[in-house]
Amino acid sequence: xxxxxxxxxxxxxxxxxxxxxxxxxxxxxxxxxxxxxxxxxxxxxxxxxxxxxxxxxxxxxxxxxxxxxxxxxxxxxxxxxxxxxxxxxxxxxxxxxxxxxxxxxxxxxxxxxxxxxxxxxxxxxxxxxxxxxxxxxxxxxxxxxxxxxxxxxxxxxxxxxxxxxxxxxxxxxxxxxxxxxxxxxxxxxxxxxxxxxxxxxxxxxxxxxxxxxxxxxxxxxxxxxxxxxxxxxxxxxxxxxxxxxxxxxxxxxxxxxxxxxxxxxxxxxxxxxxxxx
Amino acid sequence: xxxxxxxxxxxxxxxxxxxxxxxxxxxxxxxxxxxxxxxxxxxxxxxxxxxxxxxxxxxxxxxxxxxxxxxxxxxxxxxxxxxxxxxxxxxxxxxxxxxxxxxxxxxxxxxxxxxxxxxxxxxxxxxxxx
Numbered sequence: 062x063x064x065x066x067x068x069x070x071x072x073x074x075x076x077x078x079x080x081x082x083x084x085x086x087x088x089x090x091x092x093x094x095x096x097x098x099x100x101x102x103x104x105x106x107x108x109x110x111x112x113x114x115x116x117x118x119x120x121x122x123x124x125x126x127x128x129x130x131x132x133x134x135x136x137x138x139x140x141x142x143x144x145x146x147x148x149x150x151x152x153x154x155x156x157x158x159x160x161x162x163x164x165x166x167x168x169x170x171x172x173x174x175x176x177x178x179x180x181x182x183x184x185x186x187x188x189x190x191x192x193x194x195x196x197x198x199x200x201x202x203x204x205x206x207x208x209x210x211x212x213x214x215x216x217x218x219x220x221x222x223x224x225x226x227x228x229x230x231x232x233x234x235x236x237x238x239x240x241x242x243x244x245x246x247x248x249x250x251x252x253x254x255x256x257x258x259x260x261x262x263x264x265x266x267x268x269x270x271x272x273x274x275x276x277x278x279x280x281x282x283x284x285x286x287x288x289x290x291x292x293x294x295x296x297x298x299x300x301x302x303x304x305x306x307x308x309x310x311x312x313x314x315x316x317x318x319x320x321x322x323x324x325x326x327x328x329x330x331x332x333x334x335x336x337x338x
Numbered sequence: 339x340x341x342x343x344x345x346x347x348x349x350x351x352x353x354x355x356x357x358x359x360x361x362x363x364x365x366x367x368x369x370x371x372x373x374x375x376x377x378x379x380x381x382x383x384x385x386x387x388x389x390x391x392x393x394x395x396x397x398x399x400x401x402x403x404x405x406x407x408x409x410x411x412x413x414x415x416x417x418x419x420x421x422x423x424x425x426x427x428x429x430x431x432x433x434x435x436x437x438x439x440x441x442x443x444x445x446x447x448x449x450x451x452x453x454x455x456x457x458x459x460x461x462x463x464x465x466x467x468x
Contacts, residue, residue, distance in 0.1 A: 155452050191452035192342070206343050212451050236350035246349065250340045 062094035062199075062220050062338055064258070068106015069330035071229075071264050071278070071300035072131050079306035084332020087131035088229050088300065090260065094220050097198035101216065101227050102126055106332065107135030119146070122197050124204075125153035126229060127213035128164055136165075137174045147183040150197075152204075154212035155189040162187050190214060207231050208248040209277040217252040223338045226256040226293075229300045234283040235275060242290055253291035257338060260330065261287065263298030266313055281317055289323050296327035344450040345369065348459055358462040361448075364455055366391035366419050378441075378462055380433055398431040401438075405430075414445040415460040422447040422455050428465060440465040 068086035076085040087104025098118045100107060102125060121141050126132060141147040153161045162178070165187070169178045178185075188195075190204045191214070199221075204214040207228055215228035233248040234240055244250040253259050263281040265273055270280035279287070281298055288296040301310060310329050317327075340346070345361065349370045352359035358375035362368055368389040376382050379397055400408040410416045414425035424446040432438045442463040448456045 157451055157453055191450075191454075205340075206451065208343050208347065235347075236354050245340050246346055247340060248343045248346050 062092055062223065062225075064225060064336040064338065065091040065093075066106075066260075066297075066299070066330050066332055066334045066336075067091055067109040068102075068104045068135075069299045069301060069332050070104075070106075070131075070303060071262075072303050074105045074131075074134075075303040079308070082307040082331065083301055083305075083310050083329060086332055087134065088126075089135060090227060092200070092218065092225065094199050097200065098122065099124060099197065099200060099218070102132045102229065103134070103136045103139065104131050105135050107139055109332070110139075112140045120148040120150070120198075122150045122152065124202070124216055125151065126215060126227070127154055127209065127211055128168075129211070129230070132230075133165070133168055137169065137176055142181045142183050142185070145182045145184075148186070149181075149183045150186045150188060152188045152190050152195075154204075154206070154214045155191045156212045161189045203252065205249065205252050207252075208233055208235055210275075213277075215249050215252045217256065221338065224256045224258075225338070226253045226259045226261075228252060228259070228261050230277055231262045231287075232275070232277050232279055233287055234279065240283060240286050240290060244290065247287070247290065249287070250291050253287065253293055255292040255294075257294050258297065258336070259288050259291070259293040259295070260297045260299050262300045263329075264300045264302045266316075269302070281313060282321065285317065285321055285323055285327060288325060288327065294325055296325060297330045298327065299330035301330070341369070342450055342454075342456045344448045344456050348448060352459075358464075360415070360460045360462070361457060362391070362415065362419070362460075363457045364419065366395070366416070366458075368394045369457065375462065378431070378439075380435065398433050401430045401432060403430070414443045415458055418445040418447050418458045418460075422449065 068089035070085050070087050074085050086106035088102040089104045089106030090101040092099040098121050100123045193204045201219040203217040207215045209230045218225045228249050241247050261284045262279045263284040264278035265280050267280045267282050352372040358378050359372045361370040414427045417425045426444050428442040430440050445460040
């Protein structure tokens with residue numbers, strides 16, 4: 062399968078000369094295999110998907126971890142929604158008070174958008190998920206609620222005997238010092254257990270996190286520890302804080318290499334990276 | 339397999355509180371108790387880990403003000419597990435060492451976003467004798 066990082070910035074698109082290396086688009090990952098396309102989150106990075114390329118897909122599945130703006134702001138600009146020949150499925154977390162369609166409908170309406178759901182011409186299907194298992198073409202997918210404000214899930218995607226785990230917004234260390242080493246007590250651990258590739262929240266430095274406890278994101282050191290205790294084979298830190306410039310992120314990475322010692326490879330997510338697994 | 343985040347978050351809250359908190363699964367097995375609750379149980383979580391309901395349910399006896407043993411069905415946590423509703427009651431507990439203490443218990447069900455019942459929480463409030 063092919064995995065493409067289309068948006069790796071957290072919170073708000075951040076385009077300036079100091080973010081050109083790591084990129085400024087918000088969360089979006091593309092996974093393709095045997096003519097099936099998964100789009101993980103629909104931040105502004107969704108505009109990086111090649112729409113001519115998308116023509117190859119009759120069906121497209123968009124998996125939303127949650128509905129914070131940086132994960133859905135690209136939806137209205139996604140061309141396949143306006144193509145009557147396309148079948149588009151949106152999968153997102155269930156909520157006890159409103160349907161997923163109703164919650165997404167707030168965004169697909171003025172004053173946020175000139176376009177209503179009813180204006181979409183594609184064959185649209187909406188699926189509510191929680192702690193769920195489901196199959197999309199060649200992909201066996203598990204979703205689990207994870208610690209982040211509001212209903213939020215992470216995904217474990219299995220294909221070709223490889224596992225990719227995506228948890229871009231996650232604060233497993235909330236209210237604690239170090240993470241539990243008993244995985245039963247660690248949010249998201251089932252999703253990441255022995256995964257081949259973990260794409261995980263690493264928004265803050267340790268010092269920044271002290272002032273952002275409860276905001277739903279991880280210190281980079283906690284993300285590394287989470288990867289270590291779950292047996293992750295490769296980690297990509299994503300959801301970069303909008304104040305982090307390219308040089309900041311380079312420095313963060315150098316600091317992590319000096320202050321931590323993990324055996325698995327890890328790196329900072331770079332928009333445009335394509336990984337073959 | 340990890341616990342649902344609703345259980346994990348209750349533990350993470352309990353670890354930050356100075357009041358005794360007990361967290362159970364849906365049938366009453368004790369999944370976690372915090373440091374203040376260790377005083378009441380006379381045991382340390384680090385030593386016992388999780389405890390089956392039949393074990394931790396016998397660590398203290400619950401009595402009314404006349405000293406009569408309470409039926410389990412009268413206890414807030416048991417009622418919460420049965421009915422998935424919050425309850426409150428003041429009563430006396432007698433430890434295995436024979437000490438008696440007046441307490442109030444608030445209990446609530448942990449029902450997650452998907453409407454699934456995951457377990458219950460009991461918070462013990464120590465009461466001064468009148």
